[in-house]
Amino acid sequence: MHLLLRLGERDGKPDYESVHVEPIAGNRFRVLYSPGFAYGVAAGDELEVDEEGRYRVVARAGxxxxxxxxxxxxxxxxxxxxxxxxxxxxxxxxxxxxxxxxxxxxxxxxxxxxxxxxxxxxxxxxxxxxxxxxxxxxxxxxxxxxxxx
CATH class of the missing domain: 3.30.70 (Alpha-Beta Plaits)
Incomplete structure (x- = not known):
C-alpha cells in the first residue's frame, strides 16, 4: 500500500511523498523502500503517521x-x-x-x-x-x- 508522508509546504500548501509501506497496527507502518524526498527514514523503519501525513520513526531497521x-x-x-x-x-x-x-x-x-x-x-x-x-x-x-x- 502507499502512504503520503508530509514533506513540508510548497507555495503555502502541504507537500507530500507517496511511499510504499506495510501496515503494522493502527497508525504504525513499516517502510518498504527508502523514499526519494522524505528525510529521516529508510527502508525497514517503522513509522507512526498522523492523519496529516506527519511522521515519526519509532523503530530503526539499521x-x-x-x-x-x-x-x-x-x-x-x-x-x-x-x-x-x-x-x-x-x-x-x-x-x-x-x-x-x-x-x-x-x-x-x-x-x-x-x-x-x-x-x-x-x-x-x-x-x-x-x-x-x-x-x-x-x-x-x-x-x-x-x-x-
Missing part, C-alpha cells in the same frame, strides 16, 4: 537511505553504481529521470558508502549525493547514529 541526483539524468550512472551498491549488500529502491534512491545497511560503514558515491560524482561532476537519514535539519548527526559514529 539501513541508510542514500540519494543521487543529476540534472542531466541518471541513465549513464545507474547501472555501474547499482552494481557496486549491490556488491556491498545495498539495493536500488527508486529511480526517476534525474534521481536514484538506495537502501544500504549501516553495517557497511559510511566511509565505504561515501567512497562509492564520491567516485560516482567524480565520474559525473554534475551529480550530487546525500544521505536521507543521517543528518537532521541543522546538519547534525541524527541521534540514532551517534553511538555508531
Amino acid at each position: 539501513n541508510l537511505s542514500v540519494r543521487l541526483l543529476c540534472g542531466s539524468g541518471v541513465a549513464d550512472i545507474e547501472q555501474s553504481l547499482t552494481e557496486q551498491i549491490e556488491r556491498i549488500g545495498g539495493r536500488l529502491d527508486g529511480q526517476v529521470r534525474a534521481g536514484l534512491a538506495y537502501t544500504i545497511p549501516l553495517s557497511v560503514g559510511r566511509d565505504v558508502i561515501g567512497q562509492l558515491f564520491a567516485k560516482a560524482k567524480q565520474e559525473n561532476p554534475s551529480a550530487l549525493w546525500e544521505y536521507g537519514n543521517v543528518y537532521d535539519e541543522d546538519g547534525k548527526l541524527m541521534e540514532w547514529l551517534r553511538s555508531e559514529a
